[in-house]
Amino acid sequence: MLYVLVALFGMLGAVCRYLISVLIPNHGFPVATLLINLVGCFLLAVIMKYLARLPKFSPMLITAMGTGFVGSFTTFSTFSVESIQMIEKQWYGFAALYIVISLIGGLLASRLGFYLSDRWMARKEAPHVH
Template sequence: MYQLIAIASGGAAGALFRFWISSGVHNLLGRGFPYGTLLVNVLGSLAMGFLYVLLLERTTVSPEWRGALLIGFLGAFTTFSTFSIETLNLLEQAEVLKAGLNVLLSVVACILACWFGLVVGRQL
């Protein structure tokens, strides 16, 4: 039961952080390109790589904390569904280049960020 509460709490926090960051980025850069979603997905991938090493390989952390951070917080913070709908919206607006750029940047940047998080975490 504690693990479920921890995951739910982490999810609530992750969703709020995603909203705040995405909204802030949209206010700064506009909505012509899904910069906010790209940023949270790259940051979340970096955090996943780093925290995976930290919480599973370097420290002894309770299953509740691991679940709260990796499943709850990062699960709600990052979002593939928003990436998908924003890409489809760009395609429907005949913004094929922007849609392709979003797919390329999202996939490559997120994988590189996760790898970088693993590398940094293992250097500690």
């Protein structure tokens, strides 16, 4: 069953990635890939830090969402190829900007996902006063 869920979520992630790349065409600077990877970093952090702690999400579903959806949604290989293509065109500034934003932005997006997950969990666990 896990393989089926990972495959289904993988198909969904791949389709979402494709749709974003169609909606945001690449005109030299790979905005779509950058956005996809930053959103993926945030989503994976929320899945692993928040959703995984909720009883209604089984470990199998967490794996399917993380590995299947986020794994097929994000793309390190495209990031790498696009970086090299910009370097080969001697667009060194754009290449450096893309690499720095991708790396630092990915870490910041993950950190934001962790931070918000902790806030949401604290709010969920706080006693409700009426």
